[in-house]
Amino acid sequence: MLLLKLAFRNIFRQRRRSLLTALSLGGGYILCVFSFSLSEGSYNSAISFFILDHTGHIQIHQDDYLLRPKIHKTIDDPQGLSELLDANDEIISHTLRVFAPAIAYSDTDNAPARVIGVALERERSTSTLAVKISAGVYIDDTLDAEGYYSAMIGAGIANNLNIGLDDELILISQGADGSIANDIYIVRAIVGDRTSPDRATVFLPLIAAQEFLSMYDSVHEISILLQDDGAARSVATSLQEQLPELSVAPWQVVESTFYQSMQTDKQGNVFFMGFIIFIVFIGVLNTVLMSVLERTREFGVLKAIGSRPFKIALMITCETSLLASLSLIAGLLVSVPFTAWFTSVGFELAEPMDIGGIVMSHMTGEMSLYVFATPLLLIIFFAITISIPAGIRAARISPTEAMRSH
Amino acid sequence: MTAVISTFEVCRYFGDDQETMVKAVDRVSIEIERGEFTAIVGPSGSGKTTLLHLLGGLDNPTSGSVELSGANIADMSGATLSDFRRDHIGFIFQAYNLIPVFSAEENIEYIMLLQGVDASERKRRVADMLQQIGLEGLGNRRPNKLSGGQQQRVAIARAMVSHPQIILADEPTANLDSKNGIALLDLMKELNQQSKMTFVFSTHDEKIMSRASRLIHMHDGEIELDELR
Ligand SMILES: Nc1ncnc2c1ncn2[C@@H]1O[C@H](COP(=O)(O)OP(=O)(O)OP(=O)(O)O)[C@@H](O)[C@H]1O
Ligand SMILES: [Mg+2]
16 A cells, blocks of 8 residues: 555656656557557458358368369268258358359350359358349249249359340359250349459359259358357367368368468567567666666665665556556557447548458457457566566665765 | 663775775774764764764674674664664664655654554654654645755654664754754754653764764774763
């Protein structure tokens, strides 16, 4: 109590200097929280973007399909697997997909296309495909009067082939058995616009694609959406144990290029934060040492009349930590509402920014304990660390010399 | 008579080199009796401050011993020595005695806090001391709102409040004008007579010396004359 009282008054003694120190501590803190929030926020929105767009939290494939996709690397009992996944509480939903390259034709033009067959209803609850439709309606897997399946096509293909809703689309590819695959589909929906990643994709009902490619019941990919964003690795591990003959990968592996560039970037952030804190603390160290030097005589008196050296060192630590705490409280008061705004509203970037391959034009922050607590703990830790040499210095002051110096 | 403090051949030399070594205190043997009001006098550089610091355990002697209530201060260090000073010795310095961020009361209270005296007793003793030094009503002023003489009075109160064996004062009046200096010394003398507390102080000032009951004259670190009056 006595120490706190002393510390408190000593801080308010050199108001200007304490204020400057507090500003640099609080400012450093706010800067760290902001940069943390920004990086966490933009990565998290990038992550949730591709997780919801197509990747899911976890994917299941046959063998190394992920690295070297081949039409014959198929999952052959998707029904059984679906039952298993549906029974898992940690999983919200999953979808089944097949993939094949194809050439798309209209009456007048042709263009390369990526065919994706999706389990329509499952896809609707697993990815944002339904939301991305810019014209027409989400298809079903029934045949029309003439015996054709429906298709949803990327806006790029629609443009290249000069076709629109209700037009015919012809696809040619190679079936899993090596045969030539070709069939006619009716365009019922356009997906995205001419710049979206799906611009050259043709989405078919799963059954239509399986028939087209002579794949029977088999699929290439199962994409899984989890309840808990953070559980991808652990659920993937336990699924892998249940499915030893298949390859189960969390999004960190599926999107490994993104994941790695994110990790590198986050390391850069930590370095940046370390640098800020370092700069701040050179200033703080200077202040603390100066205040010890100035008070040599005072510490001399305190020691002479019987304060133990340890108590004196503690006094300095107390003072520095108190100042840091006050600055951090002020920093929190500023950064909490700011981060809250930044998280819920965010701002538009003048130039879109590429974050690990995903182009973003709207930045939002992240509001989490991690964002606030990491720089806070670091600053408290450094404040205490820095006060120790100054405290030792004060504790070592010899009363005899202190009395002579002035 | 019982000696509160006694030194035997105590020396304090500065510097290692034989040629340039300063013998600030050289083979001083003295005994201070309980209740004495003693002045250490002598020209500048004669070793008064150094001797007072040796008596109070602020400095370690080069050789010889300083005994207070049978304990040799020269053998102590660290927290033990701090606690010893806290419990047995009161200090008054020439200036800047007080902790600037504490009020007069808090300055007086501080050592009792270190000693763990309980709150009601602390309060009582602080009030008592303020009254004795004639500063009732000024207890919550900070040092910078007190005159030099008032500050020194508070320093006396702080030194006395923990009931030490001895109070050591190094030129307590040097920063005061002569009127205030004499008033301060009269206060010290009065407190000495009332409480039988032992006081040893140093001074240059003839008028101040004249109040002492014993004068220890120093010259070049040695005791030149030790007179009772
Ligand atoms: N830390 C030190 N290092 C070197 N010499 C010192 C040190 N402290 C004191 N001295 C020397 O010891 C001698 C005695 O000094 P001291 O301060 O005890 O004298 P004093 O009688 O108190 O003088 P004054 O009346 O000026 O206060 C002086 O010559 C001084 O220069
Ligand atoms: Mg002196």
